Amino acid sequence: MTKIEHKLYIDNVIRRVETARLRVSGHHIVKIVAVSKYSTSKDIESLYTIGQRAFGENKVQDLKAKSQELDEFPLEWHFIGNLQKNKINNLLDIDPTLFQALDSLDLAQELQKKLEAKDMTLDCLMQINSAKEESKHGFMPEDAKKAYLNIIEKCPNIKLRGVMSIGAHSEDTTIIKKSFETTYDIYKELPNATICSMGMSGDFELAIECGSNMVRLGSIMFNK
Ligand SMILES: *Cc1c(COP(=O)(O)O)cnc(C)c1O
Numbered sequence: 001m002t003k004i005e006h007k008l009y010i011d012n013v014i015r016r017v018e019t020a021r022l023r024v025s026g027h028h029i030v031k032i033v034a035v036s037k038y039s040t041s042k043d044i045e046s047l048y049t050i051g052q053r054a055f056g057e058n059k060v061q062d063l064k065a066k067s068q069e070l071d072e073f074p075l076e077w078h079f080i081g082n083l084q085k086n087k088i089n090n091l092l093d094i095d096p097t098l099f100q101a102l103d104s105l106d107l108a109q110e111l112q113k114k115l116e117a118k119d120m121t122l123d124c125l126m127q128i129n130s131a132k133e134e135s136k137h138g139f140m141p142e143d144a145k146k147a148y149l150n151i152i153e154k155c156p157n158i159k160l161r162g163v164m165s166i167g168a169h170s171e172d173t174t175i176i177k178k179s180f181e182t183t184y185d186i187y188k189e190l191p192n193a194t195i196c197s198m199g200m201s202g203d204f205e206l207a208i209e210c211g212s213n214m215v216r217l218g219s220i221m222f223n224k
Helices: 003-024 041-049 060-069 085-094 105-117 141-154 173-189 204-209
Strands: 031-035 054-057 076-079 098-102 122-127 158-165 195-198 214-217
Touching: 003 031, 003 041, 003 204, 041 060, 054 060, 060 076, 060 085, 076 085, 085 105, 098 105, 098 158, 105 122, 105 141, 105 158, 122 141, 141 158, 141 173, 158 173, 173 195, 173 204, 204 214
Parallel strands: 031 054, 031 214, 054 076, 076 098, 098 122, 122 158, 158 195, 195 214
Antiparallel strands: none
């Protein structure tokens, strides 16, 4: 694609996000995080030149490599993958804008210890396994609120900003919608939560209509 074709292509993705958010309300603002896990630093740079600022990675070593390579640009980095305890310090050294996948109390405790030792805080989202899928990480919907309050109380260096969820793995829109509604219902109940991160390339319009205000778009943003 030429640069102009690329811009037109991205404009069309943005238009789809706009149309979906306006169906909710003119006041409903949705942020796009471009998930760059299948893309190169060069791909990221070309999205940056047409205005994209927030990028997401799901492996600590990739986040490290790409954020270093693109150090000269004012980018926002989101970590959206499962975090192994032995990678916590590596993640904290990168100091990402938002860690979107806090998925257990165990991890929260370990993260709190490491944050305290480094005298830093980290903005985080709690991951919810809304469709209760074996293959996915995250808190079960029925445990989420209690765990969220528990983390606020016990882990002062973890700054919880809301929730993240991956839509149900299904061909049936009703089932996917239900998983988004489950997440949104939890989100509404949480104190001071401002981010409801749901929706990927295949289901972001539905997610936005269910209340998402942050979409994580990979393949569609990078035209893969
Ligand atoms: C890969 C990934 C995405 C983006 O997926 P696409 O379908 O390519 O848009 C979003 N969220 C998470 C947690 C991911 O791992």
